[in-house]
Amino acid sequence: MPARHRPVATLATVAAAAGVSRQTVSNALNSPELLRPDTLERVQQAIERLGYTPNRAARNLRTRSSQLVGLRLDPTTEGTVSGLMDRFLHSLAESCRGAGLHVLLFTAEDVNDPLDGYDELLRSASVDAFVVTDTYRGNPQAAWLAERQVPFVAFGRPWTEPDATHPWVDVDGRAGVMLAVDHLVDRGHQRIAWVGWQKSSTIGEDRRSGWVDRMHERGLSTSRLSARGEDTIEYGRRAAHALLDQDGEQPTAFVCVSDTVAMGVLQAIAERGRRPGPDDLAVVGFDDSPAAQVVLPGLTSVRQPLEEVAVQVVRLLEDRLAMRNIEHPHAILTPELRVRGTS
Amino acid sequence: MPARHRPVATLATVAAAAGVSRQTVSNALNSPELLRPDTLERVQQAIERLGYTPNRAARNLRTRSSQLVGLRLDPTTEGTVSGLMDRFLHSLAESCRGAGLHVLLFTAEDVNDPLDGYDELLRSASVDAFVVTDTYRGNPQAAWLAERQVPFVAFGRPWTEPDATHPWVDVDGRAGVMLAVDHLVDRGHQRIAWVGWQKSSTIGEDRRSGWVDRMHERGLSTSRLSARGEDTIEYGRRAAHALLDQDGEQPTAFVCVSDTVAMGVLQAIAERGRRPGPDDLAVVGFDDSPAAQVVLPGLTSVRQPLEEVAVQVVRLLEDRLAMRNIEHPHAILTPELRVRGTS
DNA sequence: GTGAAAGCGCTAACAA
DNA sequence: TTGTTAGCGCTTTCAC
Numbered sequence: 281m282p283a284r285h286r287p288v289a290t291l292a293t294v295a296a297a298a299g300v301s302r303q304t305v306s307n308a309l310n311s312p313e314l315l316r317p318d319t320l321e322r323v324q325q326a327i328e329r330l331g332y333t334p335n336r337a338a339r340n341l342r343t344r345s346s347q348l349v350g351l352r353l354d355p356t357t358e359g360t361v362s363g364l365m366d367r368f369l370h371s372l373a374e375s376c377r378g379a380g381l382h383v384l385l386f387t388a389e390d391v392n393d394p395l396d397g398y399d400e401l402l403r404s405a406s407v408d409a410f411v412v413t414d415t416y417r418g419n420p421q422a423a424w425l426a427e428r429q430v431p432f433v434a435f436g437r438p439w440t441e442p443d444a445t446h447p448w449v450d451v452d453g454r455a456g457v458m459l460a461v462d463h464l465v466d467r468g469h470q471r472i473a474w475v476g477w478q479k480s481s482t483i484g485e486d487r488r489s490g491w492v493d494r495m496h497e498r499g500l501s502t503s504r505l506s507a508r509g510e511d512t513i514e515y516g517r518r519a520a521h522a523l524l525d526q527d528g529e530q531p532t533a534f535v536c537v538s539d540t541v542a543m544g545v546l547q548a549i550a551e552r553g554r555r556p557g558p559d560d561l562a563v564v565g566f567d568d569s570p571a572a573q574v575v576l577p578g579l580t581s582v583r584q585p586l587e588e589v590a591v592q593v594v595r596l597l598e599d600r601l602a603m604r605n606i607e608h609p610h611a612i613l614t615p616e617l618r619v620r621g622t623s
Numbered sequence: 624m625p626a627r628h629r630p631v632a633t634l635a636t637v638a639a640a641a642g643v644s645r646q647t648v649s650n651a652l653n654s655p656e657l658l659r660p661d662t663l664e665r666v667q668q669a670i671e672r673l674g675y676t677p678n679r680a681a682r683n684l685r686t687r688s689s690q691l692v693g694l695r696l697d698p699t700t701e702g703t704v705s706g707l708m709d710r711f712l713h714s715l716a717e718s719c720r721g722a723g724l725h726v727l728l729f730t731a732e733d734v735n736d737p738l739d740g741y742d743e744l745l746r747s748a749s750v751d752a753f754v755v756t757d758t759y760r761g762n763p764q765a766a767w768l769a770e771r772q773v774p775f776v777a778f779g780r781p782w783t784e785p786d787a788t789h790p791w792v793d794v795d796g797r798a799g800v801m802l803a804v805d806h807l808v809d810r811g812h813q814r815i816a817w818v819g820w821q822k823s824s825t826i827g828e829d830r831r832s833g834w835v836d837r838m839h840e841r842g843l844s845t846s847r848l849s850a851r852g853e854d855t856i857e858y859g860r861r862a863a864h865a866l867l868d869q870d871g872e873q874p875t876a877f878v879c880v881s882d883t884v885a886m887g888v889l890q891a892i893a894e895r896g897r898r899p900g901p902d903d904l905a906v907v908g909f910d911d912s913p914a915a916q917v918v919l920p921g922l923t924s925v926r927q928p929l930e931e932v933a934v935q936v937v938r939l940l941e942d943r944l945a946m947r948n949i950e951h952p953h954a955i956l957t958p959e960l961r962v963r964g965t966s
Numbered sequence: 967g968t969g970a971a972a973g974c975g976c977t978a979a980c981a982a
Numbered sequence: 983t984t985g986t987t988a989g990c991g992c993t994t995t996c997a998c
Contacts, residue, residue, distance in 0.1 A: 288746060290991060301969045306993060316967060333746035337689065338991030340680035341974050348727070353713050361913040366709045370696050373728040382749070383728040384691070385716040403631060403676035406725070513917055543917040550919055570704040571914040574856055574886040576893055633975060644985045649977060659983060681975030684990050969998075974991105981986070 289332040298326035348384045350407035360540050361569040371590035379594050431600040433593045439482035447596040447609035456582035456615035457490030460564040464533045465498050473505040473531035475519045516544020533562035539569040556622045563622040577621025584615050632675040641669035691727045693750035703883050705910040714933035774943040776936045782825035790939035790952035799925035799958035800833030803907040807876045808841050816848040816874035818862045859887020876905035882912040899965045906965040920964025927958050
């Protein structure tokens with residue numbers, strides 16, 4: 281580090297300036313109620329005057345905490361549009377600020393090893409906790425961290441381990457899809473198709489259950505209206521064509537498991553000379569990606585409340601770090617529907 | 624922090640296990656060439672066996688460095704599609720790993736104050752350096768940081784202060800637009816329009832100069848082919864309509880300052896019953912956003928080499944932190960053109 | 967309510 | 983080549 285204009289103030293500097301001991305300055309910061317009001321005032325003025333901020337490394341060493349939350353950033357899949365991470369990261373950093381925490385990003389040397397990177401940060405006490413985001417496929421990180429009693433909060437339910445007791449926050453995808461179905465039924469649609477992910481995707485099946493159940497609740501059939509495949513535009517395109525090629529009753533609306541898939545559906549609709557929208561073929565996506573906002577004529581989509589997710593994640597993180605044992609350290613948040621031109 | 628299964632190893636633990644002094648263990652880590660091979664071997668085995676990783680806080684306190692690089696994350700503008708930050712952040716975190724650094728995210732309490740947040744991290748020695756990304760509008764951060772001799776690297780040129788000597792990395796937008804113009808001219812277009820940002824945007828004018836100069840170099844006129852406005856879909860839409868409504872010679876292709884604007888142009892083209900693509904009206908965007916990859920029929924776009932930007936940023940960061948004074952601590956990288964259906 | 971002493975885990979400087 | 987000493991800046995503990 282280079283020379284500063286003014287040497288950085290320390291406890292000792294401030295103590296000397298205020299005519300008290302170092303300890304008193306420390307107390308003024310961490311336990312102000314211990315000081316006599318006039319002493320406190322004097323110390324605070326010295327702090328202010330010298331522009332003193334406690335040295336993090338020293339404080340961390342002493343308190344054995346870093347006030348840092350680790351988050352592993354994996355490469356974004358090209359050709360996929362959700363754009364969730366951007367929004368989530370900002371919200372998380374923002375919420376952390378309120379808790380006196382910061383987000384430390386790290387990446388894996390071996391991307392295919394879901395555990396890579398965690399251990400070293402832990403052993404070096406570089407972070408106090410982790411936020412785990414990619415919990416979709418079996419998430420071994422959660423089990424690994426829980427076993428070692430490492431504080432962490434997951435964004436995403438432990439689908440495959442319902443007994444897991446670690447804190448997590450998730451968005452109710454099923455409820456989001458129900459919003460979409462209700463919206464379409466209210467607009468007069470009856471043949472509403474589902475364009476989803478493979479059966480192996482628990483998230484995909486959860487979202488699909490919202491379609492199945494709400495369709496039945498509204499007295500509608502789901503027969504021959506369901507497709508499953510991967511998260512690509514091409515799959516969405518082919519699925520829409522296949523559904524529209526069926527003999528007999530064809531869908532008048534598509535509820536899609538993701539915006540990416542929905543973009544493929546829109547493509548198929550255009551290729552058939554049909555028009556996406558309430559008058560012809562309605563389409564609803566999932567994630568409210570930037571693309572949904574700009575595609576023609578605007579893709580109606582289920583929006584995850586990531587700002588609120590971040591708030592809840594940090595709340596659970598604080599509980600965990602303070603060793604407060606919460607009854608049910610979980611939160612399931614309900615998404616909302618952003619209605620645009622395609623419905 | 625909760626109890627671990629095994630208490631975390633320290634220098635003392637390892638030293639005892641290896642039968643050497645603490646200092647020797649420290650040297651084994653930081654200056655292994657000082658040790659006799661057999662001692663080194665013995666110490667390394669002890670380190671391995673105990674799973675020892677140096678405590679960051681202690682090391683930071685002693686070395687007066689944190690190995691952390693601060694990056695301020697501002698809210699993403701909704702309705703805009705670039706999605707650059709996602710890609711850049713991952714690349715930066717990745718490059719940092721190679722240099723033994725980590726990225727610390729922070730946010731401003733007052734978003735409108737471009738300096739907010741930097742000072743506190745600095746005074747508390749929480750970070751060794753900053754990466755500054757939003758250098759487009761006059762970037763007072765760069766001046767502020769440079770004045771205080773704080774190590775930082777900017778992603779973005781100091782447009783308004785050509786004398787600034789701080790390290791920076793930028794992408795040659797002008798060259799990127801030239802690629803686009805060449806591509807379109809090679810495909811037979813002659814009336815190629817520019818849909819850009821306001822004159823007050825230096826980045827916008829730089830990109831525009833690529834259009835102007837390359838058009839002239841190729842013997843083509845730019846007369847009545849230029850539009851300027853804000854970074855919104857709606858502006859792009861209106862600009863395209865206006866250009867196509869002109870009497871006489873209308874454009875056959877549009878080079879856009881951003882993918883967001885390009886999406887508006889595509890919208891206008893559709894509204895007029897025309898078709899985007901090489902056979903009718905060609906469109907090229909800028910940023911290769913996820914939206915460009917999924918919109919119909921695929922938006923040709925100028926892609927910034929963010930992975931390489933991150934590598935260069937970290938390289939300059941390392942030079943700066945090591946107090947190596949480089950001649951010209953700058954790098955201008957050339958983007959590439961991703962050709963898709965709209966051209 | 968305030969101050970003195972101790973020590974967190976590490977590395978720079980120096981001694982052996 | 984290895985070990986000893988000291989101290990980074992802070993907070994915890996305990997006297998006063």
